Amino acid sequence: MKSTQEQLKLKFQQALAEAFGTDYAEVDPILVSASNPKFGDYQANVSLSLTKQLKQQPRVIAQQIVDKLDVADICKPPEIAGPGFINLKLKTEYLEAQLSNIQTDPRLGVAPTKNPKRVIVDYPSPNIAKEMHVGHLRPAVIGDCLSRILEFVGHDVLRISHVGDWGTPFGMLIAFLEEAYPQALTTTENLDLGDLSSFYRQAKKRFDADEEFKKAAHQAVVNLQAGDEKTLLAWKIVCQLSSRAYEVIYQLMGISPNIIERGESFYNALLPEVLEELDKLGLLVENQGAQCVFLEGFTNREGEPLPLIVQKKDGGYNYATTDLAAIRYRVHVDKAQRVIYPVDAGQSNHFAQVFQVGKKAGWITDDVEFVHAPFGLVLGEDGQKLKTRSGEAVRLQDLLDGAIAHAQADLEARLKQEGREETPEFIHHVAQVIGISAIKYADLSQNRTSNYVFSYDKMLALKGNTAPYMLYAYVRTQGISREGKINFEQLGADAEILLREETELTLAKHLLQLDEVISEVEQDLLPNRLCEYLYQLSDKFNKFYENCPVLKSEEPVRTSRLVLCDLTARTLKLGLSLLGIRVLERM
Numbered sequence: 001m002k003s004t005q006e007q008l009k010l011k012f013q014q015a016l017a018e019a020f021g022t023d024y025a026e027v028d029p030i031l032v033s034a035s036n037p038k039f040g041d042y043q044a045n046v047s048l049s050l051t052k053q054l055k056q057q058p059r060v061i062a063q064q065i066v067d068k069l070d071v072a073d074i075c076k077p078p079e080i081a082g083p084g085f086i087n088l089k090l091k092t093e094y095l096e097a098q099l100s101n102i103q104t105d106p107r108l109g110v111a112p113t114k115n116p117k118r119v120i121v122d123y124p125s126p127n128i129a130k131e132m133h134v135g136h137l138r139p140a141v142i143g144d145c146l147s148r149i150l151e152f153v154g155h156d157v158l159r160i161s162h163v164g165d166w167g168t169p170f171g172m173l174i175a176f177l178e179e180a181y182p183q184a185l186t187t188t189e190n191l192d193l194g195d196l197s198s199f200y201r202q203a204k205k206r207f208d209a210d211e212e213f214k215k216a217a218h219q220a221v222v223n224l225q226a227g228d229e230k231t232l233l234a235w236k237i238v239c240q241l242s243s244r245a246y247e248v249i250y251q252l253m254g255i256s257p258n259i260i261e262r263g264e265s266f267y268n269a270l271l272p273e274v275l276e277e278l279d280k281l282g283l284l285v286e287n288q289g290a291q292c293v294f295l296e297g298f299t300n301r302e303g304e305p306l307p308l309i310v311q312k313k314d315g316g317y318n319y320a321t322t323d324l325a326a327i328r329y330r331v332h333v334d335k336a337q338r339v340i341y342p343v344d345a346g347q348s349n350h351f352a353q354v355f356q357v358g359k360k361a362g363w364i365t366d367d368v369e370f371v372h373a374p375f376g377l378v379l380g381e382d383g384q385k386l387k388t389r390s391g392e393a394v395r396l397q398d399l400l401d402g403a404i405a406h407a408q409a410d411l412e413a414r415l416k417q418e419g420r421e422e423t424p425e426f427i428h429h430v431a432q433v434i435g436i437s438a439i440k441y442a443d444l445s446q447n448r449t450s451n452y453v454f455s456y457d458k459m460l461a462l463k464g465n466t467a468p469y470m471l472y473a474y475v476r477t478q479g480i481s482r483e484g485k486i487n488f489e490q491l492g493a494d495a496e497i498l499l500r501e502e503t504e505l506t507l508a509k510h511l512l513q514l515d516e517v518i519s520e521v522e523q524d525l526l527p528n529r530l531c532e533y534l535y536q537l538s539d540k541f542n543k544f545y546e547n548c549p550v551l552k553s554e555e556p557v558r559t560s561r562l563v564l565c566d567l568t569a570r571t572l573k574l575g576l577s578l579l580g581i582r583v584l585e586r587m
């Protein structure tokens with residue numbers, strides 16, 4: 001099924017070609033949803049963009065388009081407004097027919113892309129040997145959501161976690177373990193990641209204070225890079241321990257388990273080739289003993305061009321070199337056509353720099369898109385970066401457990417108030433779904449690029465743009481089917497849809513816009529648009545439900561309204577699943 005916007009676009013392009021010649025057959029009609037429903041449902045702004053080219057007034061252009069525009073089966077007669085906008089109002093019969101079409105479609109009218117690509121999403125990429133902390137919340141939640149959406153659209157998505165598993169920190173850790181806990185390097189049985197994190201902190205202290213220890217740590221890195229068996233085994237143990245701990249968190253969060261762990265170490269053997277290739281291309285410049293690539297658009301305070309160091313004076317490679325190797329590998333071996341990095345905004349320069357070098361080296365061509373999808377910080381209620389009382393980053397596990405505990409307390413209070421009895425299993429399950437959903441939704445519903453304040457009270461509120469509100473809207477739709485003993489699935493493809501009331505029309509139009517929202521998120525990678533869409537959907541559904549009796553109305557209106565309830569429920573369920581949120585039948 002073609003979306004309304006797509007159908008209208010084709011109609012406009014026909015009209016443009018007829019009015020101004022075939023050169024205009026591909027012009028973008030610049031169709032947008034109308035900002036005010038009073039003026040219509042869509043607005044085409046193309047006349048304003050063509051004034052220079054056609055040397056005519058926009059209203060005159062608009063009139064010529066409208067004269068040729070054949071949209072009678074979709075819209076009421078188009079109207080020209082303001083400086084030359086073309087306003088379109090959808091016909092009720094058209095809306096009814098479109099709803100009937102999506103009623104039998106499990107994808108609810110969202111056609112799979114005609115241009116499927118291989119897409120890599122680089123997330124959540126924590127650093128090994130440290131527990132995941134609040135800083136890993138956003139890449140996990142956003143990366144998972146974007147992957148789900150792109151996969152649903154029909155792309156071939158590879159989730160790759162670029163874990164930090166190489167370099168000085170491991171030398172430090174291994175040297176510390178060799179010295180203090182040699183038994184830890186032979187078996188993981190009595191260790192968990194919590195221990196490892198504490199070893200890591202102790203190792204860091206020693207490293208900063210003790211020259212001898214520093215030397216031992218550097219030696220361990222050298223041994224590791226040289227492939228020394230004992231050191232390699234110790235490193236593997238550390239990696240395994242970390243991966244196992246991450247999996248537990250991913251599972252609790254409901255993050256897709258299909259994440260490929262391909263850490264920095266993976267690229268180690270490829271780094272010399274990267275340098276060689278940069279050298280062959282004449283891009284390498286020696287600067288104070290280090291090998292560098294000079295960048296355009298990055299200057300120091302004196303206005304001189306800044307170099308990107310790709311090999312340090314001591315011969316070692318760095319974070320940037322590894323990312324260059326990853327870029328090259330992702331293009332040449334993975335054959336990726338789009339690579340997305342949901343990584344904190346603090347790394348914007350890093351990505352701009354390695355992408356620039358990737359382009360200079362010819363790895364990133366016009367056929368492949370590399371995008372950094374930056375996100376802001378998670379703040380505490382004091383407006384500062386979220387920290388524990390002792391000033392450390394909050395453990396991700398604690399954050400999640402906290403949300404579940406808060407959700408459970410809220411739920412128990414609500415049950416008491418309503419005089420409801422539920423089993424401990426029910427309470428546990430509902431609290432877990434609400435707690436995790438609330439964290440995810442609070443994160444995704446903000447514009448990704450802004451910072452946001454982490455507040456259990458706000459994210460768990462039953463009213464407002466929150467997960468519980470959305471889950472509750474879904475529960476309400478399921479309540480209707482329970483109360484009327486109606487199996488939504490058996491409503492039948494032939495059920496007639498009748499849109500008589502204003503609130504029905506408003507809901508219907510919104511239901512038909514899911515494809516437009518998803519295609520926006522596919523392009524601009526902003527999940528908050530989907531959240532906003534679902535929030536509006538719940539709101540429009542509530543207004544419809546307040547105004548239009550469903551179970552008590554007469555046929556054929558009753559069935560038609562039941563279909564609206566069913567479509568709302570399915571749209572909520574699908575939309576939330578794309579955010580990584582499960583629905584509840586009761587809560």
Ligand code: ARG
Pocket residue numbers: 122125126127162163164323326341343
């Ligand atoms: N491990 C890095 C960190 O914790 C994030 C890696 C992001 N991905 C990448 N390809 N650089 O900051």
